[in-house]
Amino acid sequence: MLLETKNLTRYFGGVKAVDGVDIEVKEGTIKGIIGPNGAGKTTFFHLLSGHLPPQKGWIKFKGEIINHLPPFERARKGIGRVFQQPSPFENLTLMENILISLDISNSPSLFTSLLRLPSLGKSEKEKEKQAIEILHFLNLEKKLHHFPSSLTHFERRKMEIGRVLALNPSLLLLDEPTAGLSYREKEEIKEIIWELKEKGLTILVVEHDMELITDICEEVVVLNFGKKIAEGSPWEIKNNPLVKEVYLGEEYASGS
Amino acid sequence: MRKELKGLVIFFGLIFLFPLLVKSPYYIGVLVFWGIYSIITLGLTILMGYAGQISLGQAGFFAVGAYTSGILTTRFGLPPWLGILAGLGLSLLLSLFLALPSLKLKGHYLAMATLGFGEIVHVVLNAWVGVTGGPSGFGEIPALSFLGWKLDSEMSFFYFTWGWVFLFFLFSLSLLKSPYGRALRSLHAEERIPLSLGVNVYFYKVFAFLWAAFYASFAGSLYAHFMTFLSPSSFTLILSILLVLMIVVGGLGNLWGALLGAGILTFLPEILRTFEDFEMLIYGTFLILVMIFLPKGLVSLRRGKVATGD
Numbered sequence: 014m015l016l017e018t019k020n021l022t023r024y025f026g027g028v029k030a031v032d033g034v035d036i037e038v039k040e041g042t043i044k045g046i047i048g049p050n051g052a053g054k055t056t057f058f059h060l061l062s063g064h065l066p067p068q069k070g071w072i073k074f075k076g077e078i079i080n081h082l083p084p085f086e087r088a089r090k091g092i093g094r095v096f097q098q099p100s101p102f103e104n105l106t107l108m109e110n111i112l113i114s115l116d117i118s119n120s121p122s123l124f125t126s127l128l129r130l131p132s133l134g135k136s137e138k139e140k141e142k143q144a145i146e147i148l149h150f151l152n153l154e155k156k157l158h159h160f161p162s163s164l165t166h167f168e169r170r171k172m173e174i175g176r177v178l179a180l181n182p183s184l185l186l187l188d189e190p191t192a193g194l195s196y197r198e199k200e201e202i203k204e205i206i207w208e209l210k211e212k213g214l215t216i217l218v219v220e221h222d223m224e225l226i227t228d229i230c231e232e233v234v235v236l237n238f239g240k241k242i243a244e245g246s247p248w249e250i251k252n253n254p255l256v257k258e259v260y261l262g263e264e265y266a267s268g269s
Numbered sequence: 270m271r272k273e274l275k276g277l278v279i280f281f282g283l284i285f286l287f288p289l290l291v292k293s294p295y296y297i298g299v300l301v302f303w304g305i306y307s308i309i310t311l312g313l314t315i316l317m318g319y320a321g322q323i324s325l326g327q328a329g330f331f332a333v334g335a336y337t338s339g340i341l342t343t344r345f346g347l348p349p350w351l352g353i354l355a356g357l358g359l360s361l362l363l364s365l366f367l368a369l370p371s372l373k374l375k376g377h378y379l380a381m382a383t384l385g386f387g388e389i390v391h392v393v394l395n396a397w398v399g400v401t402g403g404p405s406g407f408g409e410i411p412a413l414s415f416l417g418w419k420l421d422s423e424m425s426f427f428y429f430t431w432g433w434v435f436l437f438f439l440f441s442l443s444l445l446k447s448p449y450g451r452a453l454r455s456l457h458a459e460e461r462i463p464l465s466l467g468v469n470v471y472f473y474k475v476f477a478f479l480w481a482a483f484y485a486s487f488a489g490s491l492y493a494h495f496m497t498f499l500s501p502s503s504f505t506l507i508l509s510i511l512l513v514l515m516i517v518v519g520g521l522g523n524l525w526g527a528l529l530g531a532g533i534l535t536f537l538p539e540i541l542r543t544f545e546d547f548e549m550l551i552y553g554t555f556l557i558l559v560m561i562f563l564p565k566g567l568v569s570l571r572r573g574k575v576a577t578g579d
Contacts, residue, residue: 088467116448117467126447
């Protein structure tokens with residue numbers, strides 16, 4: 014099991030945002046997390062990436078409990094998180110945005126950097142090559158030296174994915190990767206996710222779009238009010254009466 | 270890097286020619302001050318302009334560098350370079366203590382903590398009479414010598430100081446153009462973003478503090494050996510604020526801005542002295558105008574052409 018949580022719990026005051034959630038994610042699979050607004054999906058991601066500490070339960074990644082690790086160490090261990098809102102480093106070019114995460118695993122010493130010894134140039138070249146590969150994969154290589162402010166929403170979102178891929182993660186956490194995108198753009202994201210799976214990545218994805226979930230996920234977990242209420246294949250979930258009630262109830266109520 | 274080097278060569282070429290053209294020791298002395306302040310601002314701009322922290326206590330590190338090397342050379346007869354190293358060591362240690370709470374503090378609270386540090390140093394300088402000489406300070410600090418060349422004239426000290434400014438500029442530039450600089454620049458964003466990409470935000474915040482303290486302390490030691498006299502009145506909160514102003518006026522997060530700001534705010538009072546009563550009025554008006562019309566500092570006048578600007 015690549016990722017395992019047990020009884021994972023997080024309260025905000027009296028609100029149980031995540032309430033005793035157990036999940037297991039097998040290597041090389043894509044698992045979806047769905048649920049109505051406020052079901053605790055994003056909070057669950059915060060717990061996994063270390064941006065929030067849980068009050069109860071544990072998280073095991075690659076067989077090791079990681080509860081105590083700060084976010085940057087979890088990232089270094091291979092948990093790559095893409096946030097819901099694209100938030101690039103606005104003062105860095107697209108290329109530099111990607112280099113930031115490549116620096117983590119390939120950075121010369123401070124001494125080498127300050128004296129600009131030849132090995133600095135060598136490692137910079139290596140990383141630039143890797144960055145271009147990643148940007149090529151995402152179809153962004155033409156915007157290499159652009160600043161994020163000149164990119165479209167779609168390009169910024171892909172840049173975020175690229176930045177996380179540069180960490181060379183084994184687990185990818187995607188938080189609504191297609192929200193606010195056009196049909197065409199959604200298709201491209203889907204394509205990217207498939208290719209990443211083929212490369213052996215394990216992916217956990219939070220989505221509202223049931224069609225996307227059906228297309229890419231092998232298994233789906235449904236959260237409601239912080240609790241896991243169902244788990245199974247997309248087909249099973251679609252026909253689960255409890256899930257129908259939660260979703261239809263909400264859809265009727267919100268009128269969408 | 271190559272482009273910046275061209276600018277550097279031109280700028281420092283002009284600076285080094287200055288004493289040959291203007292022989293007045295007075296103006297050469299003012300330029301020495303510009304050099305000393307530049308070293309501090311070149312470090313401080315890394316902390317404030319890149320790591321997004323603030324320090325209102327930089328005069329404290331300047332004082333630690335000045336007093337440590339001043340006292341060790343004058344009272345204990347240590348060679349100046351050892352005094353400078355001791356000052357650097359002590360400053361790094363103190364800045365580490367100051368940096369640790371800074372990981373939890375932000376904005377105004379961090380400003381207050383650093384301001385407190387500067388004031389504590391000032392109080393110690395005044396009160397520890399046996400060591401620091403108290404409010405009246407102490408003198409007869411020996412001059413520096415460099416490769417057997419005694420730096421006891423304005424001219425010789427000028428070249429020594431600006432030689433160091435050049436080196437410190439290169440160090441800061443190398444830092445910014447390296448993976449360390451990239452990581453520092455990423456601290457501008459919300460903390461959770463660099464954290465989620467594996468950047469050890471805590472390390473870099475502390476690092477920037479140490480970096481700035483190192484520069485300020487070195488500048489302090491130069492100051493001590495140039496003035497050959499030290500008293501607490503040279504290391505007040507006003508100086509800390511002036512240093513921040515230099516960076517802001519020049520252009521936050523830009524090495525050229527740090528140099529330029531230090532130069533302008535060193536020269537301005539000298540020039541304005543002729544206006545006597547109106548000196549402060551003009552000075553204040555200048556600062557306000559810069560803030561209103563050039564909020565990104567004087568370097569923004571040369572948009573897009575400036576080295577290491579964002």
